[in-house]
């Protein structure tokens with residue numbers, strides 16, 4: 001059976017994923033994009049990976065970046081996820097929506113969970129590049145001591161999680 005782009009997409013639409021925004025600082029200013037490809041890769045040493053498509057307006061900056069920030073979005077950041085997947089010129093346009101860390105990467109306001117990565121390997125694969133990042137810093141903030149509710153992407157829609165009713 002031939003695997004078409006539509007059939008591949010149809011299967012992947014059924015694979016739910018958490019939503020991240022990757023940011024970095026380029027010579028031209030801040031750059032970033034929404035990504036659901038973030039995956040834990042190794043605990044010792046701590047490594048994560050994500051992929052970036054070669055048509056992305058962020059690819060040139062990523063190829064030059066030594067470090068990036070990974071923002072793991074909460075359900076309160078649906079608008080951020082949309083903004084960073086649409087027109088690049090609007091992503092950092094709103095005053096107060098981001099700030100610069102002392103290490104030089106753009107941090108998105110309202111992000112409770114983020115990691116700073118050193119870009120260790122770029123592995124071209126098909127129409128994308130797999131980026132392997134070493135985790136340099138982890139930030140896990142909380143408003144009330146509990147894990148912040150995550151933003152989920154499934155079947156082309158942003159969702160929040162809901163616990164299954166305990167059968168017991």
Ligand SMILES: Cc1cc2nc3c(=O)[nH]c(=O)nc-3n(C[C@H](O)[C@H](O)[C@H](O)COP(=O)(O)O)c2cc1C
Nearest residue numbers: 033034035036037051052053056057084085088153
């Ligand atoms: C939910 C969602 C997840 C995405 N995940 C990725 C991803 O993992 N890697 C990637 O390169 N682009 C991903 N994209 C696409 C980028 O966010 C962005 O829309 C695309 O690169 C076009 O941006 P550009 O105009 O800056 O080129 C995703 C988009 C959405 C809406």
